[in-house]
Amino acid sequence: MGKDFADIISIDEAKERSIIEEIFSSIKADWKNREKEQRKRKECCYYEDALKGSDLYQKETLRKLIAESKKVYFVFTSSARTDFARAIMTYTNSNYYHVAVSLNEGLTNLYFFSPQIGQDKLSGGFTCEKIHSYKKNDYDIHVSCMMITSEKYKQLLQEISAMMKYQRQTEYNYAGLINYVLGKREETNGYRMFCSQFIMYLFRKLGIDAIHKEPCFTSPEDIAGLGEDSGMYHLYDGRAAFYDKEKIMKIFDAV
DSSP: OOSOHHHHTTOOOHHHHHHHHHHHHHHHHHHHHHHHHHHTSOSEEEOTTTTTTOSSSOHHHHHHHHHHSEEEEEEEEOOOOSHHHHHHHHHTTOSOSEEEEESSTTOOEEEEEEEEEOSSOEEEEEEEEEHHHHHHTTOEEEEEEEEEOHHHHHHHHHHHHHHHHTGGGOEEOHHHHHHHHHTOOOOOBTTEEOHHHHHHHHHHHHTOOOOOSOGGGOOHHHHHTOOGGGTEEEEEEEEGGGOOHHHHHHHHHTO
C-alpha cells in the first residue's frame, strides 16, 4: 500500500496514531506464532453430532424445529493473506478475520461487507460472492447454522434485498475499526459497516438477542463463539475446497 493506513483514514491525534502504530507492531511480532497454530488444523472436519447430540432438545422437539425453521449459514474465514486481515485476527484475539452470511447449505451466495485497499485510497462496501471464490483461493473456513422462523427469514431476505438494491451507496467502515481499537462507541450506519457489525445489524433487525455487545464492538470471534444455547450449531471446519453441502444435509437428516 502506497500510503500509511493511518494517513488514508485520517487519524490526526498523535496519541491515537501512537496507539495504532503500537498495535500494528505487536501484530507483526505475534503473527508467526499464529501461523504455526494454523498449520496444525485439520484439512476437513464435519461436526456430525452437532444436532443429534443436542443437550437442549428432545429428539422429537429438535426434528420439529428443523422441519419448521429456516436455516441461515454463517461462514467464517481464517486464511489471513494481508496485513489488514492479520490485524483484525490479532487485535481481536480471534481465529477469524471475516464473517459472511448465506441462505442455503450450498453457500451459493455469501453476503458481507468487505474492504478494498488500493494504492492511495480505501473503498469497499456490501458484497456478494460465490463459495467458488473461497475454494479457488483455498481459504480455511468455519461454517455454523442458525435456525430461525419463517417470519424472521422473510425479514432477512428483505434486508439483504435492500442492501443489494442500494449496494453502490454502501461503504466499508474503516473508521469503525479504528474506533473499535480505541474503544470509541459509534451508532451503526446501515450503509457503512464492517463484516461482523453487519451480522449484528441483521441480528438486531430480526430481534435476535444472541450477543450482548454493541455492533461496533462485535468481532467475528464473538459470532463464531455462539453456541447451541443461542441457536447456533457448528457444522464444518476446514478447507473450503472440501466443503460438501450433501454432508451438511446429512447432519440434519441424522436427527
